[in-house]
Amino acid sequence: MWSSGEAGVKLANSILQIGCGAFGPAHLAAWRALGVADRLVVADPNPATASTVHAICPQARVVADWRTALAAADLVDILTPSDTHHAIAKAALAAGKDLFIEKPVTVTVDEAAELERLAVSTRRIVQCGLYFRFHPKAQGLQAMIAAGAFGRLRFLSGRFLGLKRARGDSGALHNDAVHFIDLLTWLAGEPPRTVYAVARDHFGRGMDDLAVLQLVYPSGAAALIETGYIQPGRWPDAVTPGAVTSKEIAVTGEAAVAEIDFAAERAAVQRGAHRPVDGIWRPDYGALEDPGWPAADPVAVVTAELAHFLDCARTRRAPPAGLRDCAVVPAAVIEAAITSARDNRVVEINYPE
Numbered sequence: 393m394w395s396s397g398e399a400g401v402k403l404a405n406s407i408l409q410i411g412c413g414a415f416g417p418a419h420l421a422a423w424r425a426l427g428v429a430d431r432l433v434v435a436d437p438n439p440a441t442a443s444t445v446h447a448i449c450p451q452a453r454v455v456a457d458w459r460t461a462l463a464a465a466d467l468v469d470i471l472t473p474s475d476t477h478h479a480i481a482k483a484a485l486a487a488g489k490d491l492f493i494e495k496p497v498t499v500t501v502d503e504a505a506e507l508e509r510l511a512v513s514t515r516r517i518v519q520c521g522l523y524f525r526f527h528p529k530a531q532g533l534q535a536m537i538a539a540g541a542f543g544r545l546r547f548l549s550g551r552f553l554g555l556k557r558a559r560g561d562s563g564a565l566h567n568d569a570v571h572f573i574d575l576l577t578w579l580a581g582e583p584p585r586t587v588y589a590v591a592r593d594h595f596g597r598g599m600d601d602l603a604v605l606q607l608v609y610p611s612g613a614a615a616l617i618e619t620g621y622i623q624p625g626r627w628p629d630a631v632t633p634g635a636v637t638s639k640e641i642a643v644t645g646e647a648a649v650a651e652i653d654f655a656a657e658r659a660a661v662q663r664g665a666h667r668p669v670d671g672i673w674r675p676d677y678g679a680l681e682d683p684g685w686p687a688a689d690p691v692a693v694v695t696a697e698l699a700h701f702l703d704c705a706r707t708r709r710a711p712p713a714g715l716r717d718c719a720v721v722p723a724a725v726i727e728a729a730i731t732s733a734r735d736n737r738v739v740e741i742n743y744p745e
Contacts, residue, residue, distance in 0.1 A: 405431070408489075410458040410480060411471035412436040412444060415494065415631060415690075419469060420448040422695040426702065433461045462487055467705060469698075470494060473561035478503040485510045485518075490705045492698065494521035495574075496566045497719035501727050504719040505744040511715055519701045519711040520718035522574045526696040529652045529659050532685035533643065534579055536661070542645025548576045548615040554625025554637030563599030565591065565726050569619040572641065573722045576607070576615050579643060583721045585610050588738045589729035594622060605729050627655035630690050649677070657687040720744065 409419055412434055423429050429449040434441065435458035442454040455461050458480065462468070468484045470477055470493045478498045484491055485507070497520050498504040511518045524530045536542065550572030559567050577583055584607040591600040602620035609615070629635035639654040648663045664677030688696075697713075704711045724743050732739040 406461070406465045407432050407467045407469065408458065408461050408465035409434045409469040409471065410436075411473075412438070412441045413471060413473075415694075416441075416471055417444060417448060418631070418690045418694045419471060419698070420445060420452070421691045422698045423452075424449050425691070425695045426699055428702075433465065435461055459483075462489070465489055467492070467702075474566060475499055475561055478507065481507050481518075482510060485514050485516050488514060488516065490517040490701075492519050492521060492701045493719075495523070495718075496562065496570045496722065496726075497521075497715065498723055499562070499566065501720060501723035501744060504715065504723040508715040508720055517701070517705045517708065517711065518715050519697070519704060520713050520715065521697060522571065522713055522718045522722075523690075523693055523697070524571055524575045524654070525578060525713050525718075526693050526700070527654060528688050529654065529657075529685040530575060530579075530641075532659070532683055533650055533652060536648075536650070536683070537579055537643070537645070538581070541648055541663075542643065542650075543647035544611065545580055545609075545613040545643065545645045547644040548579060548613065548641070550576055550615075550617045550641045551638050552617070552619045553623040554621070554629065554635055555623070556621055556625075556629060556632050556635030556637060558595060558597065558599070558601055558621050563591075563593075563597075563601060563603070564619045564621060565600050565603045565729060569603055569605065569617055569729075570722045570726065572617050572619070573605070573607075573725050574718055575641065576617065577721060577725075578717070580609050580611070580613055580615070582609050582611060583743060584608060584615065584725060584741060586738050586740050587725060587728045587732055589732040591730065591733035600733075603729070603733070605725075607725070625655075627653075630655070650683075659683055659685050 430451040432452040434445045435455050437456045445452050468489045468491050474496050552568040586608045588606040590604045592602040595601050605617040607615040625637035629637040642651045650661045652659045661681045661683050662677045666673045667676045728739040728741040
């Protein structure tokens, strides 16, 4: 268990959570589970925040303006609307704070690259809140792929969609597609080279409410991601009350295929391949296997994320879910996807140095 007395860096005087919106309670419950709620300060201008915070973390202190609590904080957890992340993160890094930033880390790739440079120059730990990297089912699948059980990957797909509210600060690309852009790229082990996208703004908000992306990776693997607020989902959403969503991925390799339904907490693996028989390529796959990967609710996953962040802050070890892979790469993919949808063409993705 992390504590202020452990070697590496002086911690524990204060953890500052900035923002307590829809996902804020999950972070509060995670801080409580980690045994550090008595060190927590929550900053949010909404007067109703205090009752929410104190119902979960009675010992926590609540302030309206994060600026009043920044100097005393050792660690900062940013959960504000996405278009505010860049300015808040810059201020926190300039003040010498380690950061956990919920997705999307920034709205633009230039903002992400600037934060990456600032984190390097200030020698701060920054972890990004790409939730599914810490889901035990995704971790089990990634371990199988890394161990070679799938052989060369051929196709990956993800569906993150459903009839739910459209957020006011970002569209489906930034809010939902970013999850599976990161997850599929993590599973593929390389950032995509090109994207072709279709995006629509049926609500007239100036933000997409439907987006479909085709990605191609340098290895030749292809991926398809569907996201939006207008397609029917299959399961009650664990985060957004009243929403019905689908959150599922599939991966096909030379030697196996796998499916994960995160909303239903189901996973299956089939080993095998198509083989030529009498001149026809026929499927030759074994029975469906339950890989035994554990289930996890949102609080359990966020607790795992924040536990990892605390450990990285203590040991000064760079988190794998850092700014390059989880901020710069997804932002570059999304910007290229926006260009592709606007121009109706395949776009090569440029990643800043």
